Amino acid sequence: MKLAMIGFGQAGGKIVDKFVEYDKRHGSGIVRAAVAVNSAKADLMGLEHIPQDQRVLIGQSRVKGHGVGADNELGAEIAEEDIDEVQGAVDSIPVHEVDAFLVVSGLGGGTGSGGAPVLAKHLKRIYTEPVYGIGVLPGGDEGGIYTLNAARSFQTFVREVDNLMVFDNDSWRKTGESVQGGYDEINEEIVTRFGVLFGAGEVEQGGEVAESVVDSSEIINTLAGGGVSTVGYASETVEEKSSGGGLLSRITGGGEDEQIDTAHTTNRITSLVRKAALGRLTLPCEIEGTERALLVMAGPPEHLNRKGIERGRKWIEEQTGSMEVRGGDYPIRNSGKVASVILLSGVTNVPRIKELQQVAIEAQENIDDIRQESDQNLENLVNDGEDELESLF
Ligand code: GDP
Structure with a gap:
């Protein structure tokens, strides 16, 4: 985007x-x-x-x-x-x-x-x-x-x-x-x-994992509707195959190894989705009640799979109670890691904001009190008690 x-x-x-x-x-x-x-x-x-x-x-x-x-x-x-x-x-x-x-x-x-x-x-x-x-x-x-x-x-x-x-x-x-x-x-x-x-949202469609790549319109639709958003993130380093597949996969021609690999890839994705949503968000909040969400799985294409992303997306639906959870991948070569980014848009249960507002109200009242008090104190300092002195003009 x-x-x-x-x-x-x-x-x-x-x-x-x-x-x-x-x-x-x-x-x-x-x-x-x-x-x-x-x-x-x-x-x-x-x-x-x-x-x-x-x-x-x-x-x-x-x-x-x-x-x-x-x-x-x-x-x-x-x-x-x-x-x-x-x-x-x-x-x-x-x-x-x-x-x-x-x-x-x-x-x-x-x-x-x-x-x-x-x-x-x-x-x-x-x-x-x-x-x-x-x-x-x-x-x-x-x-x-x-x-x-x-x-x-x-x-x-x-x-x-x-x-x-x-x-x-x-x-x-x-x-x-x-x-x-x-x-x-x-x-x-x-x-x-x-x-x-x-x-x-900047990856060209038509690449290796074309159908499930996130489009900028999905980011825009997740943000549409306004309000406040927070973002979760988790990543894990992975070994990257050189393009064309590694020696092992060429010898075995995929088969069982590939299946184990797929299960592992799927599990890694689901675990990264949970870590991102339940770990430290940019703005800490309760994710239940979030209006819309977007899951982005980024990393080398061979470490991304549809099943994992679909499972992760469903899990976010359950956790947030939202019916509008989008998801897709962001293939990046040579990044050496798989990362999950979750945009939670339209969050409303945010204790941190309530606390900020409370402290702000107290600060506002204190500032008013202190101003009034210091006006009074200055008045007392500058004027002699009995009004015996006269200012020059
Ligand atoms: P301004 O130049 O008058 O708008 O004020 P600043 O941007 O210097 O500071 C505003 C607030 O931003 C501060 O109270 C800090 O909380 C925060 N802040 C300042 N610099 C940084 C920064 O480099 N990174 C982050 N994350 N926060 C900053």
Whole structure:
């Protein structure tokens, strides 16, 4: 599936930058265009793969290239004011060649948190292609203001996109790592999951396992209907036969060995499907009640089989209770592994979001209290108790 990716804010820019690098590394052909938008000049300069002329600095007259300092209301304002500049970069994208837009942003900060929903709304008004979002939730240790920003942005972003795929930093952070090193690893995890998912829709039909290859319309239909999505992933390394079959299969001519192989392949697939669905999702949630799902099995064609994928698909149907579970394969040669990616779309039982909202409400109340209190304290400090002094003017 060919995407026009727009990274908003620092996290958004870095993740899209990594998508471009992933795309080059794997030749997956999913990034048709990549744009980065930020109010902080230094963040734009730190990117490595997004072309210079596709990096847009907004809000220069307001914040002079220094960012909005986690003020997402200001982030939204400057995005609205400078939307024409963003549109200028989008204008250079051959939109007729893309299947969808993907707006990527961290929701806890200011520029992306405020700006990403504004851009999504704008794109949806202008184009007929679907507009999807990837929204990154902050870690629980980042503090109240980041949680409050994320909760408000989440609410707005979900409303403005055709589907919001969520990644929760909180369930992925590792202790004992520098924040930057940690983010590099986390970003790699994000890009791998979504890279396999969207890459699946880019395989030409008519190949070796032609009928069951995932088509981009299946990704689009799974995401259609809106709401919130999460992605599961599991992989296993495998030995790859050189094309044309190994020496053994040529001597035995298939037969019993091949059958054992088939059973093993099927079992491996079912086990990978379970691991992906029951392991760590990009956004942890209860999978029961999911509206729609898509299973993608990626790997060397001889390690993929229809029976395994069909069993995996049925199992997901049972677990989610959904009647709309699609499945297919994504043949990749020389990857050395078989991977299962599950897109769960329209999830509603998500305790993590409820917790985020609760903490955000508390933070909002605390912030209001502290502001009132500090106004009072300043008043007490500056004025002499008896009003004996007069200010100059
Ligand atoms: P902005 O530039 O004002 O939009 O804010 P940032 O993107 O710097 O930060 C917003 C949030 O994104 C932070 O609160 C973090 O939770 C998260 N974040 C920042 N950088 C990264 C990154 O490289 N990867 C991931 N996964 N999250 C990040």
